[in-house]
Amino acid sequence: MKKENGSFALKLCVAICLALFASNSVSQACTTKVGAVLPTSVDWGRPIAETAQFVVEQVNESGGVSGCKIEMILRDTQVDPKVGVDAAKALVDLDGVQLLLGAVSSGVSMPILTSVSVPSKVMQMSCCSSSTAFSKLAEDGKTKGLWYRTFATTGVQSAVGAKVAKDRGFKTVAILYKNDDWGQDLNRLITRDFGALGIKVTSAVAINDGQPSYKAEVTNALSGNPEALYLGLYPNEGTAAVREWLSLGGTQNMIMANSLKSEDFRENVGLQYLDNAFGTDTASPRVASADEFVKLYKNHFGKEPSGPGLANSYDATMIALLAMEAAGKGATGDQIASQVSRVTDPEGTPITADAAGFKAARTILAEGGNVMYQGATGNVRFDKNGDVSAPAVVWKFTDTGTKEIEYLSLTEVDEFIASMN
Amino acid sequence: MIQHLLDGILVGSILSLGAIGLTMVMHILRFANFSHAELLSIGAYVALVFDQMFKVTMPLMANAIGSLSMTWALVLATIFSIVFTGVSAVLFDWLVFRRIRQKGEELSMVFASFGLALIVRNLIGLIFGLNTKLYSQDIVFATVLSRDPLLVVKLDQLATFSITLVLMVIIHIVLSRTTFGYSLRAVGENPELAQVNGINLERAIMAVWIIGGGLAAMAGVFYGLTNQINPMIGRDLVLPVFAATIVGGIGSIYGALLGGFIVGLASNLALIILPSGYSPSVPFIIILAVLLIRPNGLFGEARA
Numbered sequence: 001m002k003k004e005n006g007s008f009a010l011k012l013c014v015a016i017c018l019a020l021f022a023s024n025s026v027s028q029a030c031t032t033k034v035g036a037v038l039p040t041s042v043d044w045g046r047p048i049a050e051t052a053q054f055v056v057e058q059v060n061e062s063g064g065v066s067g068c069k070i071e072m073i074l075r076d077t078q079v080d081p082k083v084g085v086d087a088a089k090a091l092v093d094l095d096g097v098q099l100l101l102g103a104v105s106s107g108v109s110m111p112i113l114t115s116v117s118v119p120s121k122v123m124q125m126s127c128c129s130s131s132t133a134f135s136k137l138a139e140d141g142k143t144k145g146l147w148y149r150t151f152a153t154t155g156v157q158s159a160v161g162a163k164v165a166k167d168r169g170f171k172t173v174a175i176l177y178k179n180d181d182w183g184q185d186l187n188r189l190i191t192r193d194f195g196a197l198g199i200k201v202t203s204a205v206a207i208n209d210g211q212p213s214y215k216a217e218v219t220n221a222l223s224g225n226p227e228a229l230y231l232g233l234y235p236n237e238g239t240a241a242v243r244e245w246l247s248l249g250g251t252q253n254m255i256m257a258n259s260l261k262s263e264d265f266r267e268n269v270g271l272q273y274l275d276n277a278f279g280t281d282t283a284s285p286r287v288a289s290a291d292e293f294v295k296l297y298k299n300h301f302g303k304e305p306s307g308p309g310l311a312n313s314y315d316a317t318m319i320a321l322l323a324m325e326a327a328g329k330g331a332t333g334d335q336i337a338s339q340v341s342r343v344t345d346p347e348g349t350p351i352t353a354d355a356a357g358f359k360a361a362r363t364i365l366a367e368g369g370n371v372m373y374q375g376a377t378g379n380v381r382f383d384k385n386g387d388v389s390a391p392a393v394v395w396k397f398t399d400t401g402t403k404e405i406e407y408l409s410l411t412e413v414d415e416f417i418a419s420m421n
Numbered sequence: 422m423i424q425h426l427l428d429g430i431l432v433g434s435i436l437s438l439g440a441i442g443l444t445m446v447m448h449i450l451r452f453a454n455f456s457h458a459e460l461l462s463i464g465a466y467v468a469l470v471f472d473q474m475f476k477v478t479m480p481l482m483a484n485a486i487g488s489l490s491m492t493w494a495l496v497l498a499t500i501f502s503i504v505f506t507g508v509s510a511v512l513f514d515w516l517v518f519r520r521i522r523q524k525g526e527e528l529s530m531v532f533a534s535f536g537l538a539l540i541v542r543n544l545i546g547l548i549f550g551l552n553t554k555l556y557s558q559d560i561v562f563a564t565v566l567s568r569d570p571l572l573v574v575k576l577d578q579l580a581t582f583s584i585t586l587v588l589m590v591i592i593h594i595v596l597s598r599t600t601f602g603y604s605l606r607a608v609g610e611n612p613e614l615a616q617v618n619g620i621n622l623e624r625a626i627m628a629v630w631i632i633g634g635g636l637a638a639m640a641g642v643f644y645g646l647t648n649q650i651n652p653m654i655g656r657d658l659v660l661p662v663f664a665a666t667i668v669g670g671i672g673s674i675y676g677a678l679l680g681g682f683i684v685g686l687a688s689n690l691a692l693i694i695l696p697s698g699y700s701p702s703v704p705f706i707i708i709l710a711v712l713l714i715r716p717n718g719l720f721g722e723a724r725a
Contacts, residue, residue, distance in 0.1 A: 179698045206698035210657030212435060213648060215428040216689040217697045239553050240649050247560050248573050264552045268649070270560060 030068040034320070035091030037102035037112060039079045045104060047305075048127060048313045049074055052101055054300055055317035062355040063362070065321055066329040077103050084108040088116040098333040099320055100124045104309065106131035109149075113137075117146050122333035125320040127151060127313035132185050138385035146337045148382055150312040150319070152282050152390035154186050157257055159417045160280040160392040160408065161230060162193035164255050168278075170228040172200045173255075174221040176241055177232035179206040186232040186257060194230075196420040202226040209237045218244040228253035235262040242269050252276045266397045274397045278405065282390040284311065285378035285410055289353060293376030296354060311376035318353055319343060319373055319380060325358075326365045344380050345370035378410045389413050424572055425689040431578040431647060433685025434585035438640035439658060440665035440677035441592065442633025448672030449609040449629050450522070452530035456513065456538035457637065458659035462545055464506040464638025465645040465654055469549075471498030472556055489576050490561040490646060499642045503635040510634030511627050513537060538655060546652040554650040581643045588636070589678050596674065605629065609672060661688075664704035668711045670721020679719060683707060 036052055039045030056072045064070055073095055075087035084103050091097045100122055103109045106129040113134070117124040126149040135153060137143050165173055173194055177187040187204055194201050202224025205217045218241055221229070229245060231238060231254060238260050246252065252273055258281035266274065284290060293314060297305040305311060319340060324331065326339035342348070343361065348370035351357040361371045373380055380388055392413050394406040408416070443457045475494035476483040482494040517537055521529050563573040596602035607615040608625040616622050644654060665684045669676025684704045691703040711718060 206696060208698065208701050210653055211701065212644065212658060212661055212685075212688075213428065213432045215431070216425055216692045216700070219424050219428065220692055220697065236553055236649075236651060243560055243649075246562075247575065248563050249565060268553055268555050268558060270558055273560065 031071050032065055032068040032324070033071050033073055033095050033097050034099045034101065034324075035088065035095060035097035036072050036074045037077050037084050037087045037091065037100060037108075038074065039104050039108075040074060040076045041078050044307055044309075045077075045079070047307045048104060048309050050301070051297070051305070051310045051313040052127075052317040054297075055314055055321065058355040059318075059321050059358050062358040065325045068329070070321065072101075073097065077105075077108050079105055079108060081108050081111045085111050085115055088112045092116055092120045092122050098122055098331065099324060099336055101313075101317055101320060102126060104128040106133065110134070110137075113143065113147055117333070118142065118144055120333070122146065123148075123320065123323075123337040125149065125316045127316040128309040130154065131181070132189070135385045135387055138387075143386065144334070145386070146333060148316075148319070148337070148340055148386040150316040150377060150380060150388055151309065153387050154182065155189055155387070155417070156282050156389050156392055156413055157280055158186055158189035158193050159413065159420065160394065161190055161255050161257065162197050162199070162420070163408075163416055164278050164280060164394055165194065165199050165228060165230070166197045168228070168253070170199060170253065172202050172224065172226040173228045173230050174202045174224060174226040175204040175230045175232065176207050176217070176221055176245075177204065178234055178237065178259075179208045183207075183232050190230060190232065193420060207233055207237050207241055209234070211237075214241045214244050215248075217241065218248060218250070221245070222248055222250050227251060228255060230254075231256045231260055233257070234259050235265040239265055239268045242273075246273050254278070255280070258282070261395065261402055263401075271397055271399060277397065279395045279397075279402065281393050281395060283393045283407065285391045286407065287374070287378050287409075289374035290376055290378060293353060305376075314353065315373070315375040315377050315380050318358075318375060322358065322361055322365075322371070322373060325362055340382060342370045344373050344382060346372055346379065346381060348372040350374050381410075381414065389417060422690075422693065425693060426686065427572075427574055427578065429686030429689035430582055430682065431575075431685070432689065433682035434582045435640050435643050435647070435681075436658070436661050436665045436685050437678045437681025438585055438588070438636045438643070439662040440669065440681045441589075441674055442636040443662055444666045444669065444671055444673065444677040445605075445609075445629050446633050447666065449605070449612075450518070450530075450626065452518075452527045452534070453663070454518075454534045455531065455659060455663075456534040456541060456655075457633065458662055459538050459541040459545075459655035460506050460510055460634050460637035461641035461644060461658055461662075462652060462654040463509055463541065464502050464634075464641030465650045466545055466549055466641075467505045468495065468498045468502035468638070468642045469554060469556060469645065469650060471501045474498075485557075485559075487576070489580055490557050490559065491577070491580065492557070495556055495642070495646075499639065502642060503638045506638035506641075507631035507634035510630040510637075514626065514630050538659070542652055542655050549652065551652055554645075556645055556650075575647075577647055581647065584639070584643075588639070589674070592632075592674055601628070661685075661704050664708050667708050667718055670715075670718025673718065673720035676718055676720030 038049040040049050053072055056070050060069050077084035088100055109126045109129040113124055123146050128151050129149055130151050130153055132153050177183040191201050203221050205221045207217055254277035256279040261279055322343035323336050323339040326342050327336045349364050351361045351371045353375040364371050382388055391410045392408045393404050395402045396405050439461055446454050472495045475497055483492055485492050517533050521533050563575045566572040604620045605625055607620055661684055665680035666677055668683055669680030687707050688700050688703045691700055
């Protein structure tokens with residue numbers, strides 16, 4: 001009896017599956033699959049995936065890519081490199097996608113890139129990975145030009161930090177940096193940027209968290225008698241190190257990374273000592289296209305796009321699909337990747353980041369022209385490593401929080417970074 | 422160089438205070454108590470609570486003593502904290518260690534102490550939050566003795582060092598000159614024999630916990646005073662304190678004192694030749710070196 005039941009269920013299932021499959025193939029004569037590997041099982045990951053899906057819907061509404069409807073196959077990474085690689089591999093090998101969107105964490109994106117995308121020559125576009133390890137990989141030619149991301153790296157932060165030092169006329173700077181991936185990365189970048197601007201780094205001292213005392217480290221940093229102090233630290237060890245620094249008679253000219261934008265740090269160090277302390281941070285762009293995105297998002301989802309990486313996810317998906325359109329029907333991953341520069345060309349015809357913009361782009365691209373995508377994070381422009389920069393702000397502590405001192409638009413940041421190289 | 426020596430002495434005196442309690446517990450109860458450093462956290466936080474309370478209720482006491490960053494309120498709070506921490510050490514023994522001592526073996530005690538450390542650490546985080554706290558927001562500026570070479574000293578450092586030394590002398594006198602001290606040492610040497618000679622074992626163990634807890638509380642307050650207070654004090658200090666204990670030789674008060682200073686000085690002096698990223702490894706290099714040359718530590722004695 002039991003056995004019969006089982007086989008009946010199986011038959012039913014097969015029938016339904018066949019029916020579904022049949023109806024699918026009838027209604028959509030032409031479908032292009034793209035893969036998305038995103039952490040949908042975590043609360044902040046789902047909106048990122050939904051935003052990508054929203055872009056796909058708009059593109060389909062405008063007539064799809066190369067006449068075909070786009071189907072985004074979404075796979076969960078669970079923020080786990082192993083799961084992410086499995087998912088990406090399945091998408092590439094079984095579904096035959098030529099484009100992978102994702103992942104979010106650098107630690108997941110990296111193995112997907114090195115063990116799936118690059119060997120299979122599939123283009124990978126991440127919304128949210130910020131590690132400079134990708135830039136390094138690209139510089140070594142190991143990404144084969146298949147890698148892009150719409151999230152700014154630590155490079156923006158360091159460039160603006162160096163700019164603050166230059167603007168305030170500091171000639172010598174000491175660096176205290178957190179002894180982890182992020183801190184070491186930041187230290188490497190800021191040292192390079194200070195050097196490019198002719199500012200001497202008297203010493204760069206690594207700060208390990210949870211040490212019984214930072215006196216020795218601070219004394220080392222103090223020894224070169226620098227005019228200013230650069231802080232690539234988190235609030236916890238930052239508080240201890242800066243209090244030590246000040247009590248030993250170190251300068252109050254300080255430049256802080258965005259990690260120190262913290263109430264605790266301000267209170268525990270004391271606002272009276274932070275008058276000459278300037279912070280840096282990346283900012284959302286203040287351009288019409290960014291406001292348009294917010295409006296569009298609110299219309300569709302009924303709430304503000306307040307989560308992390310939403311604007312970046314929107315642009316990542318849109319640019320990838322634009323590049324796909326530019327590459328034409330049946331294009332392979334490397335062909336799509338090579339078209340990214342055509343759709344983010346600063347000299348190209350400006351297009352908006354919606355269905356109408358995609359339609360307009362289709363015509364221009366078909367005629368062999370280039371377009372300049374104006375998206376949720378501004379006029380996205382990739383450098384040779386597939387990295388983007390971002391607008392930046394310089395801020396300062398006040399008695400109620402922080403206030404903005406200076407806003408650098410994307411163009412200004414780009415120009416400043418270019419001027420240093 | 423001289424600056425690093427000075428800094429090493431400060432760190433050393435905090436580690437010494439922690440190590441003395443640990444070495445006594447390890448010697449008399451014969452297990453490596455990984456929750457000992459949590460007593461420093463408890464001490465620091467309890468003092469913080471009382472300090473804030475006294476400052477509000479007795480504003481006069483909120484004034485700093487001389488050029489120290491310490492206030493009378495904090496001194497009083499420290500005394501309360503010493504008592505409270507000593508009592509909580511006894512409580513931990515009653516709740517956890519005594520029960521395991523009766524049934525399990527040494528290794529079970531070690532694991533239990535790991536568990537206890539985690540519970541205490543997270544409870545503190547739950548109650549006080551994970552963010553940094555300070556006894557006083559003011560920054561006490563160091564006295565500059567010389568600009569080149571840079572030589573600065575903080576009075577807090579000198580005070581901490583002096584108080585540590587005074588405490589050491591007191592403990593030494595108690596252990597070597599009083600009946601109470603003899604009984605403690607007897608329990609450490611041989612618990613059964615000590616009992617035969619009329620020593621109350623339970624009471625001796627309690628005394629060890631109270632002394633260890635009290636010293637840890639002082640170390641915690643000094644750490645909070647010269648650094649900052651957060652729930653991770655225990656985690657951050659447990660290994661240096663262990664290093665000091667092992668270097669000094671388990672059971673030796675003087676060894677713990679010296680061990681604390683050796684570890685403190687070495688971590689600081691190492692920065693002259695090593696990049697600062699490697700400084701956390703220095704205490705362990707010292708442990709290895711000492712154990713290779715003197716397996717029982719500098720002042721330790723081999724025992725069965």
